[in-house]
Amino acid sequence: MxxxxxxxxxxxxxxxxxxxxxxxxxxxxxxxxxxxxxxxxxxxxxxxxxxxxxxxxxxxxxxxxxxxxxxxxxxxxxxxxxxxxxxxxxxxxxxxxxxxxxxxxxxxxxxxxxxxxxxxxxxQDESLINLESIWLHDINLEKVRNVLESKYWIILVAGPTGSWKSTTLFSILKDFNPLEYNISTLEDPVEYNIDFVNQSQIKPEIWYTFASWLRSLVRQDPDIIMVWEIRDKETALLSIEAALTWHLVLSTIHTNSAAATIQRLINMWIEPFLIASALKMIISQRLVKKICTHCKKVHEIDDLMKARVKKELLDIMESDEISELQFYKWVGCEHCKNTGYAGRIWVHEVLVLWDYLEKSVLSMASASEIHKVATKEWMITILQDAIFKAALWDTTLEEAFKLI
Ligand SMILES: [Zn+2]
The missing domain is CATH 3.30.450.90 (Beta-Lactamase)
Structure with a gap:
């Protein structure tokens, strides 16, 4: 500066x-x-x-x-x-x-x-956005594609402000051929234009809210509905109703993890049985800095960091596999103005609500309990995903551990 x-x-x-x-x-x-x-x-x-x-x-x-x-x-x-x-x-x-x-x-x-x-x-180069371009881990990409095959759920993209949630929503939308479906969106503001998708800009100042538009939109015979954000109980309930009447609903929510999203809906006084029956997938995401490809250098990590990495990955990898991982560190050069980083990449956790989670949702389990159950069922956590991306030399461990 x-x-x-x-x-x-x-x-x-x-x-x-x-x-x-x-x-x-x-x-x-x-x-x-x-x-x-x-x-x-x-x-x-x-x-x-x-x-x-x-x-x-x-x-x-x-x-x-x-x-x-x-x-x-x-x-x-x-x-x-x-x-x-x-x-x-x-x-x-x-x-x-x-x-x-x-x-x-x-x-x-x-x-x-x-x-x-x-x-x-x-x-405007939104032609480049698709499910393959948003840095989903192969396992997560497969999970997302599986869920998208059934077209009557709610799928939520969760994350803090500025975590590019809308880009992820669009990458999901673009997985569908708009000429084969009736796709409608309620946005605030409209960021990208997609041909043959009915995009509406919500104008809260002239009384239109997501909820009031959503009520009218379901009468437009839609197959897929994208609602910019679930902020209140009314929008959440209308989205659930739409999903339970055979629509695919895509939306975003402002939460910090997949498990916290369920908690957030419960805190909005949504009946747990409605959540369990309509919500199918939460893609929680954050951004980490992307290492500069011009100056990155192999980096031998110290024992303390080795122990931290091992602790995080032991659930999903063998100990000797973890020891073989190699990481990079940033150096700084003219391309990255000596910052060591250039651009940002996504890290995700994808929680699919199959039957194993139903009991936890119905009993209003806490976010940490839901997180625990989900990781037992092979959910890759955001931190694990970031460590993988550090091992693939796209970011650094320093960036990964900033997430916690
Ligand atoms: Zn550089």
């Missing part, structure tokens, strides 16, 4: 249109995920977020705040004169320089000095 005080304040912006084009072009070139525009009492700063970390992109004199933010609001098609309320908009940007079209989701929020603008860059 650069030192903000030593950076020069940009005094001139001769052409705001060019300046913003350049800002977007640079974001594409550097594979940035978000652009943050913030006003302090002395200047405006623009930061780029990439792989969780921030870089300061520019520091600008306060006299340009109004021009810059107004231009962004025009592009995002939100109200220019509204600065007391948060607004959401979208920019479709065609970069002539980078030969790419991107979607930019724009969110504005009033702050004490001005408005903060955050822009999420969405690469």
């Amino acid at each position: 650069q030192n903000i005080d030593s950076m020069k304040v940009r005094q001139e912006i001769p052409d705001v249109v060019n300046y913003i084009n350049e800002l977007f072009d640079d974001a594409i070139k550097d594979n940035v995920s978000d652009i943050h525009i913030e006003t302090t009492k002395d200047f405006l700063i623009i930061r780029h977020r990439k792989d969780w970390d921030f870089d300061i992109y520019d520091k600008i004199s306060l006299e340009h705040v109004s021009t810059l933010i107004t231009r962004l609001k025009v592009l995002a098609k939100v109200k220019i004169d509204e600065n007391k309320k948060p607004q959401d908009g979208k920019i479709v940007y065609v970069s002539e320089k980078e030969k790419e079209t991107i979607d930019i989701r724009v969110s504005t929020l009033p702050t004490i000095f001005w408005e903060k603008v955050v822009m999420r860059i969405l690469r």
Whole structure:
């Protein structure tokens, strides 16, 4: 991170249109995920977020705040004169320089000095997203495919904010040929467009909620329904009802593990028998940093780490197999700006609710008890998956153990 005080304040912006084009072009070139525009009492700063970390992109004199933010609001098609309320908009940007079209989701929020603008860059190359591209372990991929063969369950993708849950949902959706099914989605916001899928954007400000839309949607003769997120009891119950009346329902939920997801539904006062009969699979996921392929180096781990790895894997691997695993460590080079990492990868745990779990769900067992039963039935935990990915040299043990 650069030192903000030593950076020069940009005094001139001769052409705001060019300046913003350049800002977007640079974001594409550097594979940035978000652009943050913030006003302090002395200047405006623009930061780029990439792989969780921030870089300061520019520091600008306060006299340009109004021009810059107004231009962004025009592009995002939100109200220019509204600065007391948060607004959401979208920019479709065609970069002539980078030969790419991107979607930019724009969110504005009033702050004490001005408005903060955050822009999420969405690469339109969603053709690359599919079940094979989201780093599912072979065993997990097989589990997911097995469950998808029956088309009347609820499948939930669980994880904290920013764990790319929506990408996983889309990779599942894309496993179905939309011309063979009636697929409808309720999203907030719509991130990727898929041909022949009926995508609706939920607008809570004009009374539409997931629950009210879902009620109308089931009358549209759908086969597969994707609901952006289960946040409340009403949406959870309607999703369960849809699943029990022969629909496949896909959704996300904000929880930290597969087992905690069941607990969360019980805490929403959903009857355990409904959970047991409708919920079939939970894909819980997190992100870890991907090691830089240019500078990674074989690394002999110390005895303490060996013991930790062994303790985690002993349930699913033989002791001598574990000792043979080899790990890498990061070094740092020009490609990764000396950080040792470049990009992120998913780690998962896939919990399939076959009969063995029914008793635990019905008796409202705790998350840790459910986790224990599931691992006995060969669920690979998120940490185990991360250790495997470290052994496959995609990440490091350091990153894996950050998950706990
Ligand atoms: Zn490197």
